[in-house]
Amino acid sequence: MSLISKFATVGGATMVSRVFGFGREMLMASALGVGPVADAFNLAFRFPNLFRRLFAEGAFNAAFIPLFSRSLEEEGEAGARRFASEVYSTLFAILTVFTILAWIFMPFLVQTIIAPGLAFCVDEEGGAEAISCAARFDLTVSLSRIMFPYLACMSLMAMVSGILNSFRRFFAAAAAPTVLNFVLIGVIGYAIVAGYDKPSTGYLMSWGVLASGLLQLAIVVVAMRRAGFNVSLRMPKWTNGLKRLLILAGPAALIGGITQINLFVGQAIASFKPGAVSILQYADRPYQLPLGMVGVAIGVVLLPELARSLKAGRLAEAQHTQNRSLEFALFLTVPAAVALFIIPEPIIRVIYERGEFDPSSTPAVAAVLGLYALGLPAFVMMKVFQPGYFARENTRSPMIATMISAGANIVLSLVLFQIIAEQGIALATTIAGWLNAGLLFWGLYRKGLWEIDGQLMKRSALVLLSAGLMGLSLIAMMWELGDWLNPSDPVSTQIAAILVLVPVAMAIYFALSLLTGAADRRLVLGLVKRKRVKP
Incomplete structure (x- = not known):
């Protein structure tokens, strides 16, 4: 299977999840x-979802897979199974203790980390939906407690993945x-039909x-067993392999989850x-579709490919893989x-x-989406x-880059929020992202670990x-x-306009890419011919 085919496999599955995520957010906005x-649910969900993104989308795997x-290579399947069982058992124990402590101290977590703004909330007469500040705080705490075990499920799922x-x-x-979106679409649909109020x-x-x-955890465990591999739950032990994993996993989680952080x-x-x-949440969903399709696919596929090339001493192959991956990323994300x-x-x-999503909310969400883009x-x-x-x-170098960009994001968010509210937060996130990407690239290039080839530049x-x-054609x-x-x-007229704008713009971009050589003509023709010869 080629590198592009692997990107397509993971990206296609992720695309399905993100498309249904649209459906979920549409129903949620309506309800x-x-x-x-909506604020309480998004705040409560963001904390466990942060860890889902930190672990499930490559950060934990960045430490675990190598x-x-x-x-697997040095000790065989028995040694790999022993190592995996050690990690699984330790992770299970840590997550169990962490979840219990979070349940107990959730009011403190909400007040200091999850939603510090609620601690300074002032009730307004005739305010939105007449929910007091105390009620908003209590609702956020209750929803956080219900959803927090999701963090443990996703962390264990990340290891199995x-x-x-x-x-x-x-x-x-x-x-x-995708299961998350299926379940929430069903739940919200039921709540709307049954006439539930918003808190319910x-x-x-x-x-x-x-x-x-x-x-989700059950799905990947079943898939692992069908692949002929299994792990067992045992008493956690401190081993050299586990120590090395923890040394790598902490910085890797911080690095890989910078977007979510x-x-x-x-x-x-x-x-x-x-x-x-x-x-911010509603604007994040359309932005996450291309980010998930391309970014997650590259993050999942590229690491194992690079690790194999480097361990085998195939340095030229590793350089080629990096350049083609960046080429693929730019080709899809810039347009x-x-x-x-x-x-x-x-x-x-x-x-x-x-x-419940009225027209007055559209310009604010759209402005944030434009800055995220x-x-x-x-x-x-x-x-x-x-x-x-x-x-x-090596997790030290990218961790330093991540900490610099995260610090910049916090400072810029605090300053710009005072000036342009939520748009300032979106702008700060974008600036911090470019800073992080620049630092990561410079670190590789300076150490001679990335050689830009002429094809990538062109x-x-x-x-x-x-x-x-x-x-310009879109304008x-x-x-x-x-x-x-x-x-x-x-709405039907506006949908028709979008159905004209988006496909035509895509057609123009892909036509220009083929004419100018921005896309690999041989690869495209090869894919077309392969489809034609299929029975």
């Missing part, structure tokens, strides 16, 4: 709108997150999150303004960033504007650069040109279709 209950692969990825079984781990809907959604975590920090600061948390920056408002209006290529590029360090078991410039021309089409994109027009 809860932009208000205190060590597991080494055990690392085993599957080491055996080049990518699909189950990539497809499992929030509670029902929280139990749905927990149930989906248990189901930035979003988490942003939401914590946004909790000082009612409704801002929901605005997506351009499109999301130019047409955020029509996209948000079509996705969310119904039910500017950082999209940077966050995907980070997924390309990080494996260059992880495959060499195609990157042509991608920028093609995406720029596509952006022209929006001018022509202005009567169809009016906020007062029926």
Whole structure:
């Protein structure tokens, strides 16, 4: 299976999850709108979801896969099974204690980490949905307690996914997150039909999150057993392998989850303004679709490929893999960033504007989405650069880069939030992303671990040109279709306009890419011929 085929396998499964994520967010916006209950759910979910992204989307695997692969190669399957069982048992014990402590001290966590803004909340007469500050705090604490075990499920799932990825079984781990969206779509749909009020809907959604975590863990465990591998739960022991894993995993979790750390920090600061948390969350969903499809696929596939090449001494192959991965990332994310920056408002209006999500909320969410879009290529590029360090078991250098960018994000978010509210948080996240990507690349290039080839330079410039021309065509089409994109027009008319804008813009970009050479013509023709000869 080629590198592009592996990206497509993981990216395709992730795309399905993110598409259904759209459905989930659309229903949630319709049921809860932009208000205190939506804020409480998003704040409560963000903390366990932060750990899901830290672990499940490559960070834990960045530490685990190289060590597991080494055990498999040097000690055989029995040694790898022993190492995996040690890790699983220790992780299970730590997560159990951590969850119990979180339940006990959840009010303190909400007040200091999850939503510090609620501690300074002041009740307003006639405020949104007449929920007092104390009620908002209590609701956030209750929902956080319900959903917190989801963190343990996702962390254990991440380890099992690392085993599957080491055996080049990518699909189950990539497809499992879709369960969360299926469950929440069902739960929210039921709440709407049954006529639940907003707080009751929030509670029902929280139990749905927990149930989906248990189901996702079960899916990957079954897939691991079908692959002929198993782990056992035993008394945790401190071993050299476990010590090495923990040394690598801490920095790797921080490094790999910088996007989610930035979003988490942003939401914590946004909790000082009612409704801002929901605005950031709704804007994050369209932005996460291309980020998930491309970034997660590259992060999952590239690390094992690089690790194998480097351990075998195939340095030229490793360099080629890195350059083609960056080329692939830019080819897909630059046009997506351009499109999301130019047409955020029509996209948000079509996705969310119904039910409790009123038209007055659309411009605020669209403005945040446009600013997030500017950082999209940077966050995907980070997924390309990080494996260059992880495959060499170097987590110190990228950790320093991550801490610098995270610090910049916090400072910029605090300053810009005072000026332009939630838009300032989005802008700070984007700037921090580009800073991180730049530092990661410079570290590899300076140490001679990344050699830029001529093909990458040429195609990157042509991608920028093609995406720029596509952006101009989008602006022209929006001018022509202005009567169809009016906020007062029926939703069906606006959907029709989007269905014209997006496919035409995509066609223009891909046509320009083929004509200019931004895309590999031989690869495209090869894929077309392969499809034609299939029976």
